[in-house]
Amino acid sequence: MNLARLLEESAGRGDAEYLVAGGRRVAFRENHARAHALATVLRREYGIGRGDRVAILAANGIPWITAFWAVAALGGVVVAMNSRWAAPEVEHALDLTEPALVLADERRRGLVPRTGDGAVPVCAIESVDAMVADGAGEAASGGMRAHSDDPATILFTSGTTGRAKGVVHPHRSLIATVDHQRGPRVDDPAPRRYLLATPLFHVAALHNLTVPRLALGDAAVMWEGRFDVDGVTRLIEGESVTHWSAVPTMASRLLDLLESRPVTARRLQSLRGLSLITAPASTAMQDRLRALVPAARTGLAATYGLTETACPVTAATEADLAADPLCVGSPVPQMEVQIRDGAGVVLVAEPRAADTVDEERHAGVGEIWARGPHLMSGYWRDDEATGAAFDADGWLRTGDVGEFVDGRLRVHSRRTDLIIRGGENVYPAEVAAVVESHPAVDECMVHGAAHPDWGQEVCAVVVPAGDDSGADGAGPALTADLARYVSDRLAAYKVPVRWLVRDAPLPRNASGKVVRAAALQRGGDPAADAPHHLE
Incomplete structure (x- = not known):
């Protein structure tokens, strides 16, 4: 079993919708034809075949997915590059994977080295439709060439520490992920339409959404461009989206919208399931979601996984979260x-x-x-x-x-974030969850800093909620209040003694995880960013 076989089987779904993006609709049969036409051109013009790497460096869009299935049909390997990278990160990934071709959009083509040892053929992904038309009249490209243990994709670790590593997933890994999602369908055979709002260079969107939708006959409704919660909720309403896997940042922005404009909740009536992915959601956030999002009252879920695992390692149902919101x-x-x-x-x-x-x-x-x-x-x-x-x-x-x-x-x-203070372990997520439960806090990151006596001391970076700014002397008063608040709920050695109040949201990577180094940088209002030390 391999991805090419999934593609062949999908043609039998005919004119049912597979992809929706920017008002454009691609049916399963059309996607099959497009993938094979593009594969024909990639084989003819660039010699792409089994085992050859093809890098995709572009924003989400239908051409991205067409290219993915074309490479799969040829038995090639898709190198899904982070579209938010800077030039040195792009160069590192290209040096590591040595692709035979890069498909890049206009905004990112300039990041690809065009001369020297790192040079690689670059093709504009905007030309995919023209290439599809060019290859449409030729014989279908040969498929089903890859073995189940052959590499299918190379994705990259977040690279927040050290240089990014290329995570290799063979065909069997993606097939197993499809089988994982196939099981629950027995109890819920109704048609599904999934919102695709996370980057295709991550397993959440590619391995757990794009590929299974093709295999299971669902529609993927794609949000293009920078995330905008008002536009996303309109898209959910207009396309009758039934399922959404959201990172906590997206869920938080959704809650802010619903609280400021409760009438917008009507746009979410088609949703049957809301899953929280990539990072834990606090108990307070879960409660707010249940109060404001109808689907969250019966269809809230959470998962835990990594790029290295392709699909979730564990999954929590609404019953699980009701019994233990921290699980x-x-x-x-x-x-x-x-x-x-x-x-x-x-x-x-x-x-x-x-x-x-x-x-x-x-x-x-x-x-x-x-x-x-x-x-x-x-x-x-x-x-x-x-x-x-x-x-x-x-x-x-x-x-x-x-x-x-x-x-x-x-x-x-x-594990690398574990704080050891005087021989006692402090888990940052536990402390951050308590701080974030304070009504004056919007976000919190907890980290350790070297201490000459204790080994490490517990530190926190907080973003005040609403109009509670750290400026004009409010920072020390807020952090003193937070220290007392945490002291009432956790052991003394877990209470942060250094606080940094930010007047801007915590910086996060594409997975929704906080970029710690950037969060600790000073910026914005100097008074808001001043560190406050409490003993």
Whole structure:
């Protein structure tokens, strides 16, 4: 089984809608024809075949997806490049993957080296429609060439620390992700229309939305351009979108819109499911979503996964979140999860249900490990990093710290973000969740800083809510109040002693995760950004 076979089977869905973007509609049969016509030109003009890498450096759009399926039909490998990268990051990814061709849009073509050792053929992705017309009259390109273990995609880690690594997903990984989504359809066979509002260079949009929609006969309704919640809600209403996987930033902006203009809630009447992805959502946010978004009252869900896992490691249903708002659910079918200590010794061996949990055996906080058919095959041309990521039995170390509570996984923080103060572990996510529950706080990031005595001290960056600005002396008063607030809810060693008040939202990467280095930079109102130290 491979992606080319999925493409062939999809043609049988005829004129049902597969893609909707910018008023344009592409049916399954048309998508099949477009992909093969483009594949014909890519093979004829650039010699693309099995195993050849084709990089896509462009904003979301129908041509992006046409190119993806064309490369899949040829047995090639799609290198999904971050469209927000700067030139050095683009050059690094090209040097690493050595693609035979780059498909780039006008805004980003200038980032691709055109001379020297890094030069690679570049084709305007805006010409995809013309290439499709050019190849339409020729014999269909040969498909089904790739083996199930052949690479299908190379995506990149966020690169917030160090240089980005290329995550390789073979065809079997994407097929397994399709099978993961196929299961729930038995209980809900009604037609589905999914909002595609996250970048196609991430697994959330590509592996978990674009590919499964083709295989399962759903429509993908694409939002193009910078995220705008007012426009997105109008799109949901106009296209009768039924499902939306949103990063917390999107959910937060949605809540702000609904609270300022409650009448806009009518635009969401078609939604049946709302899933929170990429980063944990606070209990307060979940409660606000249930209060303001009808679909969230019965269809709120959350998932936990990584670029390296392709599909979610765990999934939380509305019942799971109601029972434990801090959880990310239980392992999805075919995925195994363990909690291990620093030496790799298993502390918890994947409890599946609360009534089967042996409390003595399943107790402990540690690193989350996962194993299943969805996992990456490794990092592209990086045997050392691949070896460090997997053990001899195929278990992947996620780098995240968590625990099972009543059979459900809780993710405390990235292992690298763990704060150790005087020998006591402090999990930033736990502290941040408490700070964000204060009504005067919109966002919070917690981190550790070196301390000559304790080893590390706990620090927090906060963004005040609404008109609560850190300027004009309000910063010290706010942080003193927050320190008292946290002291009432957490152990003393977990209370931040250094506070930075920002007058702008926390900077985030394309996955919705806070970019820590940028969050700590001074900017905006100097009074708002002044650090306040509390002992």
